[in-house]
Amino acid sequence: MARVGVIMGSISDWSTMKHTCEVLDDLGIAYEKEIISAHRTPEDMFRYADEARNKGLKVIIAGAGGAAHLPGMAAAKTTLPVIGVPVESKALKGMDSLLSIVQMPGGVPVATVAIGTAGAKNAGLLAAEILGAFDDELAGKLADYRSHMKEKVNEMRRELHDS
Numbered sequence: 001m002a003r004v005g006v007i008m009g010s011i012s013d014w015s016t017m018k019h020t021c022e023v024l025d026d027l028g029i030a031y032e033k034e035i036i037s038a039h040r041t042p043e044d045m046f047r048y049a050d051e052a053r054n055k056g057l058k059v060i061i062a063g064a065g066g067a068a069h070l071p072g073m074a075a076a077k078t079t080l081p082v083i084g085v086p087v088e089s090k091a092l093k094g095m096d097s098l099l100s101i102v103q104m105p106g107g108v109p110v111a112t113v114a115i116g117t118a119g120a121k122n123a124g125l126l127a128a129e130i131l132g133a134f135d136d137e138l139a140g141k142l143a144d145y146r147s148h149m150k151e152k153v154n155e156m157r158r159e160l161h162d163s
């Protein structure tokens with residue numbers, strides 16, 4: 001059963017949001033992915049957020065660009081944690097996405113990550129850490145992920161010193 005719902009405003013967001021899904025795949029976390037737009041399909045967005053908890057989702061990750069209202073509107077309709085990914089827009093390089101996701105009014109939080117692919121990757125990791133707080137096996141996988149990252153830095157150091 002999917003534990004994470006990954007939603008995005010358009011198929012054009014997939015090249016960013018696939019980085020979220022790659023992390024979830026790597027950590028063996030079951031997820032579902034869907035295109036839902038607060039602007040273009042408001043009824044679907046409300047239904048999705050309304051039904052999310054009952055179908056077993058624990059975290060929602062929402063990516064959108066430009067006037068990125070999807071994460072905030074999803075957060076308004078559910079008390080599941082919502083992580084917002086600001087997709088890099090062409091016109092304003094994602095500053096519009098970032099500000100429209102991060103500047104939520106008090107009372108309706110969206111955990112906002114960085115613009116673009118690094119943010120999308122971190123959204124997957126943050127969801128894993130939320131789940132890992134209640135799941136020792138997943139916490140172990142996250143610890144392995146960190147060790148792997150440290151080993152990569154050690155490789156970089158060797159490469160730098162040998163050059």
Ligand SMILES: Nc1c(C(=O)O)ncn1[C@@H]1O[C@H](COP(=O)(O)O)[C@@H](O)[C@H]1O
Pocket residue numbers: 008009010011012013036037038039040063064065066067068069070071087
């Ligand atoms: N920000 C939103 C929402 C929303 O917030 O509901 N729905 C679509 N979009 C965004 O519009 C951008 C352009 O979409 P198209 O490429 O389909 O024109 C995408 O980044 C999408 O997330």
